[in-house]
Amino acid sequence: MKHLYSAACALLVSSALFLTSCKEDKKLPVYGLRETKTIKNADGSAGVDTIYQTIPAFKLLNQDSVYITNDQFKGKIYIADFFFTSCTSICPIMHRNLKTIYDKFQDNPDVLFLSHTIDFKYDTPSVLKKYAKKLGVDGPKWQFVYGPKDTIYTLAEKSYLVAVMQDSTNRDGYVHQGFLVLIDKDKKIRGAYDGTNPEQVAQLMKDIPILLAEDHKADKK
Amino acid sequence: MRKSIIILFFLSTLTGIFYSCQTAERIQQDAYYVNGRDLYIKHCQNCHGANGEGLGELAPPLTDTVYLKQNKAQLACFIKNGLSAPVTVHGKVYEGKMPDLNMADIDLAQVIVYITNSFGNKQGMYSTEQIAADLKKCK
Numbered sequence A: 001m002k003h004l005y006s007a008a009c010a011l012l013v014s015s016a017l018f019l020t021s022c023k024e025d026k027k028l029p030v031y032g033l034r035e036t037k038t039i040k041n042a043d044g045s046a047g048v049d050t051i052y053q054t055i056p057a058f059k060l061l062n063q064d065s066v067y068i069t070n071d072q073f074k075g076k077i078y079i080a081d082f083f084f085t086s087c088t089s090i091c092p093i094m095h096r097n098l099k100t101i102y103d104k105f106q107d108n109p110d111v112l113f114l115s116h117t118i119d120f121k122y123d124t125p126s127v128l129k130k131y132a133k134k135l136g137v138d139g140p141k142w143q144f145v146y147g148p149k150d151t152i153y154t155l156a157e158k159s160y161l162v163a164v165m166q167d168s169t170n171r172d173g174y175v176h177q178g179f180l181v182l183i184d185k186d187k188k189i190r191g192a193y194d195g196t197n198p199e200q201v202a203q204l205m206k207d208i209p210i211l212l213a214e215d216h217k218a219d220k221k
Numbered sequence B: 001m002r003k004s005i006i007i008l009f010f011l012s013t014l015t016g017i018f019y020s021c022q023t024a025e026r027i028q029q030d031a032y033y034v035n036g037r038d039l040y041i042k043h044c045q046n047c048h049g050a051n052g053e054g055l056g057e058l059a060p061p062l063t064d065t066v067y068l069k070q071n072k073a074q075l076a077c078f079i080k081n082g083l084s085a086p087v088t089v090h091g092k093v094y095e096g097k098m099p100d101l102n103m104a105d106i107d108l109a110q111v112i113v114y115i116t117n118s119f120g121n122k123q124g125m126y127s128t129e130q131i132a133a134d135l136k137k138c139k
Helices: A002-025 A091-104 A125-135 A149-159 A198-220 B002-048 B065-070 B072-081 B105-115 B128-136
Strands: A034-040 A046-052 A059-061 A067-069 A077-083 A111-117 A142-145 A164-166 A174-176 A179-183 A189-194 B087-089 B092-094
Touching: A077 A091, A077 A198, A091 A111, A091 A179, A091 A198, A091 B002, A111 A149, A125 A142, A149 A164, A179 A198, A189 A198, B002 B105, B065 B072, B065 B087, B072 B105, B072 B128, B105 B128
Parallel strands: A077 A111, A111 A142
Antiparallel strands: A034 A046, A059 A067, A077 A179, A164 A174, A179 A189, B087 B092
């Protein structure tokens, strides 16, 4: 009987430890292509390092007609998406959901937002500015950027892994996926959430603090 | 005694008929309302929201009962043909463009019954015939 008791105790303690350790170690996955690179360790032996896919350097006009680059997001995490202002299908619901997240993290300077327009004909910076204002967004925390078709479409498909295209058969003229892409401090893709799906948006809301905590831990090392 | 029982029976039958008549109309309105809700979710909810709250200053809310009452005859036109003129709802001006949804009269009636009996509105039935008449008067 005594043995049974102590065994139960041990089980309880170990499972508690296991659970808490899981919690501490919770990390978001890294998406995208990856390569390996042979490196030299400190002791001179050869080792292998992983090179993750990152968002390349970009330079795009924002809603204030000012060029912004990666520097804007240095040391921050951000959520990127692709939309256009005259879109009547999925964009309103995506931005309704993203606005909720924006409002929640309004006071957190480490979380930024970046929306790219795929309507390179109509969505000039002044149109974007008007759109942002009407959405209830003001200030540099949420950037709306405009760029040439090639730049934006390549960035979407090759870097953020979001499909976008022009489609003359569609009422609105463009089709695109509604992903909200979560990018970490090191420009790596850490999550993609369907901006039209309330459950996935809720998951994004939960994942942001996890990513922030992870970055803080890395700072301490 | 017997006479009063007969009268009572007669009266209750009358009220029964009266109420069942009302129920038939009510049933039709409810059917429109339910179908209208599906149409609303499919065509309108993206911009106007699940609770008719609108979207910032991009899309007006559908909670302005006075506006919806005053412009009821125009609602079918707005939905069918779209709207690019500014509208004033709850005292705020909305300039965004609403796309034309080109729905059939019966669908327009159903979605309008849903909208005008939700989000604080309570305007009752709106028939397909009325839609046809109102569409002729579109500006």
